[in-house]
Structures are given as structure tokens and as C-alpha cells.
Amino acid sequence: MSFLKLLIRQRGITALIMVCVCLFSVAHAAQAPAIAAAANIKFALDKIADNFEEQTGLSVRISYGSSGNFVSQIKHGAPFEMLLSADEFYIEQLHKAGYTQDAGVVYAIGRLALAAPKQSELVLDENLAGLKQLITDGKLMRFAIANPEHAPYGERAREVLTAKGLWDAIQPKLIFGENASQAAQFTISGSTQGGIVPLSLVLAPQFSKMAHYVVIPDELYQPLNQRMALMPDASETTSRFYQYLQSQQAQAILSEFGFNLPNTLEAHD
Template sequence: MFKAIGCTLLLLWTGFAQAGTATVAAAATLRYALDEIAPQFRQSTGHTVKVAYGSSGNFYSQIKQGAPFDVFLSADMAFPQKLVAEKLARPPVHAYAEGRLVLLVPNKSPLKADGSLQDLAAALKDGRLSKLAIANPSVAPYGMRAREALMHAGLWESIQPCLVVGENISQATQFASSGAAQAGLVALSLAVSPQLVSHTRFERVPRQWHQPLRQGMVLIQAANPAAQAFYDYLKTAPAQAVLKKYGYDEPVAQ
């Protein structure tokens, strides 16, 4: 019996002794979800992750320039697919979640949390709106989808003087949640975080108003077992449960 226990402990020790670290470039929308997933991953596998958060477009450019990331978790499918096409990442690109766009307003804002953007349009006319936060549409997928939603609502041109553009979705959310802007078109996964729910409110923007926010991941480096393990772990039920907790849906197959 003691011999069996000793062998089991030896196997566990050997596995964890060989554990490594994966360096992950992650869309800013994932910040709170990965804060929970990372320790679960370490407990399950012994591997650790070092995560950098930012806009998917900026990470795409950095990886093209040789930034030493092992895994890229994008807020869309397009940027990782470009890396695969350019032979800078290993296929396939896996859709790990689908995000949602919301209109977020701080509790002291004169605007309503109206996902139809009707009150936003009214506030633009009656002077209640002076600043609307979005992520940079040039590099951030959520900023791209915010632009599409505003175009659908017929507001994109008229709202230009009011736009406050964050470098990524996390910064845009900070602008809106702090009251620096009266509202923001941001990610549901950030809006539901405990840090925001006490002093903000939000409502989902209709899915049909913009392209789907299917979020894709891809392996950049080939020889890191920790990276492969993290890529695989995000597909598991425990990881998917955390993503669901933060408002992500299971991506629809295409």
C-alpha cells in the first residue's frame, strides 16, 4: 500500500517538476475570466501562464514583429487567421467563446442603459451626451463591432465629436465606468465583473446589429508543452464554465 502511494506521489512530483510556463497574449475582454482560469489551470496541470492584455490588433502586429508569445487569444477570428495564413501561427484557429457588446453607463449618468441606442440618439440631440467611450476600431474587435452597431443605428457620423477612444476595450470600459464618459459600448465580460456591477448598469446590444464576436485562439510557438496544455484546457468544461460566468456564449459553429 505504502509502495503504491509512494509511486503515485513520485509520478505527481515528476509531472509537476516538468511543468512549464506559457506566455499568453489575450484580448483585454478576457481579463477577469482569465484571472479565475489561470489558477485552475495551474492546479490541474502544474503549468503556469503569464498573461499580457491588450487589443487584438496590436498583439497581431507585435507577433508579426517577433514578440515571444506562445498563445494568442484574440477577440475575433480574423487576426489569428491572418497569422496562420502568414505561417506565423499553427493551425487550426479554435473558436473558444462568443462575446456580446453592451451599452454600459455609470449609475450617475443621465443616460439610460438602453441596448437599442434610442436614448443614446435622444441624448445626442438634447445635450445629455458629450462623451461616448469605445475601443479603437482600428485594432480592437469590440471597437469594430461598436462602430458597426452605431452605423446600424444611424449614429456613426453624428456621434463622432463625442467619441472617446480607448486603446483597447479595457480602457474604454474604464472611461465609461469611472464617469469620464456618460456611456460606453463595451464587452459584456467586463460589464459583469464584480468591480463594475456596484456602480454601473448595462444592456445588451442586439446581436444582429454587428458581425459576431467569435473569439479565436491559436498557438504561436511549437515547442512549449505548457502552451499546448493551456490551449487544450480552455476547451474543457471548467474553463468554459468560467467563460460562461462572464457572459460568454459557446460559439456557433461555422
């Protein structure tokens, strides 16, 4: 056999192997169950999912968005096997309608932060005095929060602004993110002078490089009890991931990203 024919044959075999590898990867991805998760938990959950795959060899496909939108999608047949909501309300809504196995469990308690790009003139303080001054001086042009109509973190941001007597004055200046993650992007991009966003997102390195923040006191808004639940047809992989999220390892990562931890979870090693 000539060298040229041998080379062609070898290349053909290599190409066949690459095709098989690609097909296996696609098949593997297709088998990974779909999970819906609130956008505010992205950085923590990505890390948890990586650890889960490393320890078990099992993987999950996570879609991030607003809890309210996911509820609508699940009711319309979206094939999610599990929902990690940013609030209890949405899981309760699904459970009452028969879309979950049970009432689920609170996996984390969310917290809010007042944040601003490093070049912003907004002075940050936990009592929002700097924000009030900027509004009073007529210098606030744009301020970001998640849409309070379907994003729990936006709803709580509205509670904070209302508690501080700023809601009416700030409404014309508000830029709504479709979810908490988009609101955080608006906040750090420089397109706004600041925003009220999840603490879990501002603690991520991608955020801290571009913005400053202060933690908003928990007593200014109703608790963000983030609840998760399995759908009736959840696979074994999803069920194991659900349990893993309640483990000490996963809870430590959630704490690292600024979440308060519920005292109702049992420790799973």
C-alpha cells in the same frame, strides 16, 4: 558561541533562505510561457488560469491588450506562444503569414453591452433610444468605445452605432480606449456618460459596483467569434493550457462571464 554570534548566524541563514526562495520564484516565473490575450477576456481568463494552475501545477504569464496590436508584436518577434484574439480575423492573418501552428479554434463568442456610470443621465435600452435622445438634446459630451482600427470590440461598437444611424453624430464625442478594457475603464470612471463595451467586462464585480448596463442585441453586429491559436514553438505547458480552454470547466467560466459558447468544441474533461 555567544548568543550574539548565534543570532547573526541564524539571521544570515534566514536571509540566504529568503534569497533562494526569491531566486526560485523568479526562475519559475521566467519558465512560465508568455500568452497574449484580448483585453475583453481578462476576468474570465484570470479565473481559468488560476484553476489550470491549481489542477496541473503549471502556470502561464498572460498579457492583455488589443488583438491588432498583438498581431503586430508577434510579427516583430514578440515571444508569445499563444494568442487569444477577440476576433477570427487576426488569427487568420497570422496563420496565412505562417506565424501559427494551424488555423486555431473558436473558444468563445463575444457580446456587447451599452453601459453607463450610475450617476449618468444616459437612459439605457437595447435599442439605444436613450443615447439617441441625449445626442439630439445636445447633452452627450463624451462616449467611450475601443479603438475600431485595431480592437474588434471597437469595430463592432461602430457597427452598432452605424446600424442605429448614430455614427456620424456621435463621432465628435467619442473617446477611444486603446483596447476594450481601457474603454470599459473610461465608461465606469465618470469621465464619459457611457460606452459600448464587452459584456464580459461589465459582468465583473469591479464594474457592476459602479455602472449599469443593458445587453445589445446580437443581430446588430457581426459575430465576435473569438479564436485562439498556438505559435509554432509553443511549449507543452501552453499546449495543455490551449486544450484546457476547450474543457467543460473552462467553457463554464466563459459562459459565467457572458460569452456565448461555440458548438464546434469537443468536451475535454
